[in-house]
Amino acid sequence: xxxxxxxxxxxxxxxxxxxxxxxxxxxxxxxxxxxxxxxxxxxxxxxxxxxxxxxxxxxxxxxxxxxxxxxxxxxxxxxxxxxxxxxxxxxxxxxxxxxxxxxxxxxxxxxxxxxxxxxxxxxxxxxxxxxxxxxxxxxxxxxxxxxxxxxxxxxxxxxxxxxxxxxxxxxxxxxxxxxxxxxxxxx
Numbered sequence: 001x002x003x004x005x006x007x008x009x010x011x012x013x014x015x016x017x018x019x020x021x022x023x024x025x026x027x028x029x030x031x032x033x034x035x036x037x038x039x040x041x042x043x044x045x046x047x048x049x050x051x052x053x054x055x056x057x058x059x060x061x062x063x064x065x066x067x068x069x070x071x072x073x074x075x076x077x078x079x080x081x082x083x084x085x086x087x088x089x090x091x092x093x094x095x096x097x098x099x100x101x102x103x104x105x106x107x108x109x110x111x112x113x114x115x116x117x118x119x120x121x122x123x124x125x126x127x128x129x130x131x132x133x134x135x136x137x138x139x140x141x142x143x144x145x146x147x148x149x150x151x152x153x154x155x156x157x158x159x160x161x162x163x164x165x166x167x168x169x170x171x172x173x174x175x176x177x178x179x180x181x182x183x184x185x186x187x
Contacts, residue, residue, distance in 0.1 A: 079146050086178050087144040087152055087171050094169075094180060095138040095156070101130040111172060111181045118183075134160075141166055152178070155186060 079087075090109060097106035103123040107115050129136065137159030144154040150173035158165045170182035 079144055079152060083152070083173070083178070084144045087154060088140065090171065090178050090180065091154060091156060091169050092138065094183070095136060098126055098129065099135050101126055103127075109180050111174075111179045114181050136160065138167075144171075153182075158185075 094106055094109045097103070097109070103119075103126045106122055106126065107119045110118065137157075139157045139159070141155040141157045144152050146152050147170070151171070152173075153168060153170045156167045156169065158167050166186040168182070168184060168186040169180060171178045172181050173179075
């Protein structure tokens, strides 16, 4: 009997990791997937990772934000520090809602037309990560940049049990506030 307990524990751990892998493979994707039940798993606290920009932000137990200066918000030019920070804040609030298992808050950050298309998928994804007790580790990969008049984008790293994926997010400025118009895994 003493020899079976460690083997059983290893089998359970393998099953949990496989289930978490399948679950997280669907997070941030455009399609829907089936939901499975499994014992809870967790992701370690996220670490901050940057590539091209000196600005970093993380969502999770050790949230921090550092802003790098910028001077103008004209299309094709550098984004203003204020707009860049507003976009970062919005992106990380969106993912914090995922980690809080709060789909109502998550979808409230989306543009109305994008919300209509993505709301059920987001609710399903949050339900799955909640059933596994997963916390997504999010960190900034690329700083917000302007892509047009009142349009911007940024990339984030999503840390999950099997590795890190890149999430591309796009934003539009509506009045004085930014809204999310796109959030999908970058291929």
